[in-house]
Amino acid sequence: MSEEDRYVFIAEWYDPNAALQRRYQLIYYTKDQSVEMYDVKNHRIFLRRTKYEELRKEDLFVGNKINVFSRLLHLIDYGDQYTARKVGSKKEKTLAMIKPDAVMKMGSIIESILDSGFLITKAKMVLLSRAEAMDFYREHHSKSFFNDLIHFMTSGPIVALEVVGDDAVASWRKLLGPTNAGIARSESPESIRARFGTDGTKNAAHGSDSIASAARLDLNGMFDTSSRTNKLELEFFFPSSGGPGPKNTAKLTDCTCCIIKPHAVSEGLTGKILNDILSTGFEISAMQMFTMEKANAEEFYEIYKGVVAEYNEMVAELCCGPCVALEIRDADAPKRFREYCGPSDPEIARHLRPRTLRARFGKNKIKNAVHCTDLPEDSVLEVQYFFKILDS
Numbered sequence: 177m178s179e180e181d182r183y184v185f186i187a188e189w190y191d192p193n194a195a196l197q198r199r200y201q202l203i204y205y206t207k208d209q210s211v212e213m214y215d216v217k218n219h220r221i222f223l224r225r226t227k228y229e230e231l232r233k234e235d236l237f238v239g240n241k242i243n244v245f246s247r248l249l250h251l252i253d254y255g256d257q258y259t260a261r262k263v264g265s266k267k268e269k270t271l272a273m274i275k276p277d278a279v280m281k282m283g284s285i286i287e288s289i290l291d292s293g294f295l296i297t298k299a300k301m302v303l304l305s306r307a308e309a310m311d312f313y314r315e316h317h318s319k320s321f322f323n324d325l326i327h328f329m330t331s332g333p334i335v336a337l338e339v340v341g342d343d344a345v346a347s348w349r350k351l352l353g354p355t356n357a358g359i360a361r362s363e364s365p366e367s368i369r370a371r372f373g374t375d376g377t378k379n380a381a382h383g384s385d386s387i388a389s390a391a392r393l394d395l396n397g398m399f400d401t402s403s404r405t406n407k408l409e410l411e412f413f414f415p416s417s418g419g420p421g422p423k424n425t426a427k428l429t430d431c432t433c434c435i436i437k438p439h440a441v442s443e444g445l446t447g448k449i450l451n452d453i454l455s456t457g458f459e460i461s462a463m464q465m466f467t468m469e470k471a472n473a474e475e476f477y478e479i480y481k482g483v484v485a486e487y488n489e490m491v492a493e494l495c496c497g498p499c500v501a502l503e504i505r506d507a508d509a510p511k512r513f514r515e516y517c518g519p520s521d522p523e524i525a526r527h528l529r530p531r532t533l534r535a536r537f538g539k540n541k542i543k544n545a546v547h548c549t550d551l552p553e554d555s556v557l558e559v560q561y562f563f564k565i566l567d568s
């Protein structure tokens with residue numbers, strides 16, 4: 177099999193025109209990064225084997241949503257024993273959290289996470305209340321450092337991330353390094369805590385504790401095979417009941433809206449773009465990952481309908497995978513941030529304003545890395561659309 181690794185999944189796609197949930201067998205060939213799709217119900221080839229380099233092997237696991245030629249496919253099951261064994265038995269998800277001392281360095285930390293082959297499937301900036309922090313760290317309530325820890329964890333925003341990968345619980349702990357940042361610097365100098373932490377309490381980031389291999393995904397690909405630490409901690413920030421969880425940090429004043437578009441997220445550019453925004457001096461006062469429905473993308477882009485020729489393509493791009501919404505704060509945020517994003521066409525941006533975000537990270541007019549609010553009077557409305565309406 178090594179010559180021609182072939183992974184098979186069952187995928188669902190919601191066809192908005194027929195208002196139908198369609199089901200496919202999706203086959204991915206690692207050798208030439210090609211995909212093939214077979215319509216299960218109608219017994220016919222839906223997509224002949226085609227090279228599709230945008231899809232990476234790391235993206236392929238049950239529970240994930242992937243974009244194949246602008247269709248958002250939900251991988252609902254493994255299609256054969258080989259795939260289940262090879263992919264399913266090692267995939268885990270865990271909580272990674274960027275602590276208050278390192279939120280300004282979130283770009284570099286996220287870059288490290290992505291470069292290590294993990295996938296980020298959820299993200300949310302929150303400010304923990306004292307009660308929430310005490311609840312999250314309840315296992316430590318009798319420790320001498322508990323008060324310092326709670327004080328630290330409520331001293332500013334944190335970023336909670338759901339991270340998926342092979343043996344994610346243990347491999348994220350390994351990348352994180354020893355608890356004490358000083359010890360991390362001598363024992364594991366490349367680790368996150370060595371690079372970004374300060375001391376024993378201010379140690380840059382958190383990872384769920386190890387779980388026994390018995391808590392691995394079962395072959396049906398369901399993640400909830402146990403009530404282990406990683407699952408409990410993910411539930412704390414991202415409740416599966418759809419319940420509220422800790423609130424986002426959006427201030428909804430003196431701000432503008434930025435969206436890191438799905439193509440840029442799936443190309444692994446999130447960390448680089450965040451880094452750039454922060455090092456240019458803008459404040460990121462809220463951040464959250466969303467996977468938009470088509471109806472929401474249409475509503476969000478309503479003002480461009482009938483005005484911008486690419487409206488339909490813009491909508492398709494915005495809902496073809498997860499995006500990252502940001503509230504950007506700055507004196508004169510809408511205007512300054514717009515200038516920093518650059519002309520909407522990256523080709524033009526590369527000629528006229530080569531240092532702008534779109535010049536450096538955009539591909540074309542639709543896949544231009546980021547959306548930013550056009551009209552200053554819409555800034556607050558756009559931020560509200562994500563952080564008040566969609567996050568509820």
Ligand code: ADP
Binds near residue numbers: 355376377378382383
């Ligand atoms: P980890 O975060 O590596 O799982 P623990 O669960 O033992 O470590 O502790 C939780 C957090 O409490 C640590 O990340 C650190 O911020 C803080 N902490 C742990 N031990 C100490 C200590 N001896 N002194 C001060 N703070 C500590």
Ligand code: MG
Binds near residue numbers: 384385
């Ligand atoms: Mg711990």
